[in-house]
Amino acid sequence: MRWTSMELAALATAAVPGLSPTGVAVAADDARDFTSAVVIDSEGHRWRIRSPQHQEAAMRLETELQVLRGFSTGIRAELPFRVPSVAGAVRRGEMRTFVYNHLPGTSLELSELTSASEAVIDDIGRTIAAIHDLDDAVVDNADLPRYSAERYRQRRLNELDQAATTGEIPALLLRRWEHAMEDRELWRFSPAVTHGDLHEDSLLIEGERVVAVTGWTDLHSGDPADDFAWLTAAGDAEFTEKVLAAYHRHRTGQADEHLMRRAALTAEFALAQWLVRGHASENPEMVTEAKGLLEQLKVDIETYGGQPIALTPMEGEEPPAPAEVQDSRPVARAGAAATVADTGEWAESGEDDDEPAVITDSPASGAASTATADHEEVIDDPDATGKVPAFHPRPQPADDATDDATGAIPMVHDTNPDEDTDLPIHADETSERRAKQKNFFPTSASSAASAASVDSATSAQSVASAHSADSAGSADSADSAPSAPSADSPASAAEPSSSERAGSTDETHGVEQDQNAGQDQNGDESIYQRHPGLRPPTS
Numbered sequence: 001m002r003w004t005s006m007e008l009a010a011l012a013t014a015a016v017p018g019l020s021p022t023g024v025a026v027a028a029d030d031a032r033d034f035t036s037a038v039v040i041d042s043e044g045h046r047w048r049i050r051s052p053q054h055q056e057a058a059m060r061l062e063t064e065l066q067v068l069r070g071f072s073t074g075i076r077a078e079l080p081f082r083v084p085s086v087a088g089a090v091r092r093g094e095m096r097t098f099v100y101n102h103l104p105g106t107s108l109e110l111s112e113l114t115s116a117s118e119a120v121i122d123d124i125g126r127t128i129a130a131i132h133d134l135d136d137a138v139v140d141n142a143d144l145p146r147y148s149a150e151r152y153r154q155r156r157l158n159e160l161d162q163a164a165t166t167g168e169i170p171a172l173l174l175r176r177w178e179h180a181m182e183d184r185e186l187w188r189f190s191p192a193v194t195h196g197d198l199h200e201d202s203l204l205i206e207g208e209r210v211v212a213v214t215g216w217t218d219l220h221s222g223d224p225a226d227d228f229a230w231l232t233a234a235g236d237a238e239f240t241e242k243v244l245a246a247y248h249r250h251r252t253g254q255a256d257e258h259l260m261r262r263a264a265l266t267a268e269f270a271l272a273q274w275l276v277r278g279h280a281s282e283n284p285e286m287v288t289e290a291k292g293l294l295e296q297l298k299v300d301i302e303t304y305g306g307q308p309i310a311l312t313p314m315e316g317e318e319p320p321a322p323a324e325v326q327d328s329r330p331v332a333r334a335g336a337a338a339t340v341a342d343t344g345e346w347a348e349s350g351e352d353d354d355e356p357a358v359i360t361d362s363p364a365s366g367a368a369s370t371a372t373a374d375h376e377e378v379i380d381d382p383d384a385t386g387k388v389p390a391f392h393p394r395p396q397p398a399d400d401a402t403d404d405a406t407g408a409i410p411m412v413h414d415t416n417p418d419e420d421t422d423l424p425i426h427a428d429e430t431s432e433r434r435a436k437q438k439n440f441f442p443t444s445a446s447s448a449a450s451a452a453s454v455d456s457a458t459s460a461q462s463v464a465s466a467h468s469a470d471s472a473g474s475a476d477s478a479d480s481a482p483s484a485p486s487a488d489s490p491a492s493a494a495e496p497s498s499s500e501r502a503g504s505t506d507e508t509h510g511v512e513q514d515q516n517a518g519q520d521q522n523g524d525e526s527i528y529q530r531h532p533g534l535r536p537p538t539s
Helices: 005-015 055-070 073-078 110-114 118-132 137-141 149-164 171-181 224-233 237-250 259-280 284-304 429-437 445-452 454-466 471-480 498-504 507-518
Strands: 021-026 034-041 046-052 086-092 095-101 192-194 203-206 209-213 220-222 338-341 358-361
Touching (some): 005 021, 005 034, 046 055, 055 095, 055 137, 110 118, 118 192, 118 203, 118 209, 149 171, 149 259, 171 259, 171 284, 224 259, 237 259, 259 284
Antiparallel strands (some): 021 034, 034 046, 046 095, 086 095, 338 358
């Protein structure tokens, strides 16, 4: 649901008791997901209100709330920039609108950042390095995902499979992305805390410094290259190299030589994710925009070669050129076409500010439009991209899988192919005979029940009879044992008419059984006589 600026100001007073708005203005934000405004109160303080437009956006705001709560006072003090704080929230239906303490600084366009001073560029690299140097506890406290390098690669492959099912991604891009994702060497990186949605709008700049970072809805631990994907849309290789050099100067740990290749892949693949999201939300405008950007990317790669992503060329391709000499065009960021049109002036009395923000969907810079003025999609040849290649299900890595694990189950070869057997262990005649005597292999239901009671009533009475000089008394005790089932022997207690079966057998059988219980096959003392501590508790 989209709120007007005045409605957002009213929600702010409900979320923050005592707040008395005197002015309100529309704030730039992701217009498809959030409605935002900045309110100034009677004391001159500023507050930012952010309201979700659908359930998915609401879940992202709830995630951001958990993230910001995880930024303790100690963590905030160590960061070279400020992060927002939630001042209050108000629920409307199933979704909540949040009010944040306003942060200083202003977000600049990407073209403005590329022409910024050396100090600002250096601070951008230091800001990204500080995010990646955060402790994993920030992610754990918010109960957010953590990925190893191999699991993150598998996640990308699964997302590629899902995107391919739409049938609307050019085959050239599918082959290009899959080739890079299958290259394990490209994905050897050290996971780090990643912002996940970093771009020029997230950086608030004042003077020569990045004073604040916003938009913490996609925080996780994974590939640090994701936070560099926005730089691929800069179109200025010198600016990108300066930011990367500053990042490596301020970052602790070893440099990642393939970071910008994966960043370019992330920027390209974001267009496919935008297409999948459009289909999932049944938003035809998102689908149309994504298809147009994908088609433009295909044409750019065919014409200019594209930015380098894979380490090795695909079959029939020339080796990829180094990043600094690659002839390519910037990748347009998905969703960047939606902007907020507003003068930014304050409405001190609230007059003439009761209209909703005007949303304009214009194509991103460098991207060709795929719709007419009447929003009718123009497609010259729907089959121009060819058939989508088949994708096969991919094995999921085990929990303890390493980057070198193949995921395949090793083959077990027969060490003796001439021997016709399926068992790796062969029982000799003596052990098989002793096993049968211990009733390990019962042949009927009655023998199974009696085997279950061997360790209780029968064995206990047999052990007791081994110490008796009167063998006849031992036989009587053996005959009477089955008729009085023990509480510790549920199998014999559930057996019906056990005394009748005992009476129907040969009377000498019970004597022989007691004698065998007291002696082993060679006539020696049983294990219970040699080691009394092993006797059952009922003996």
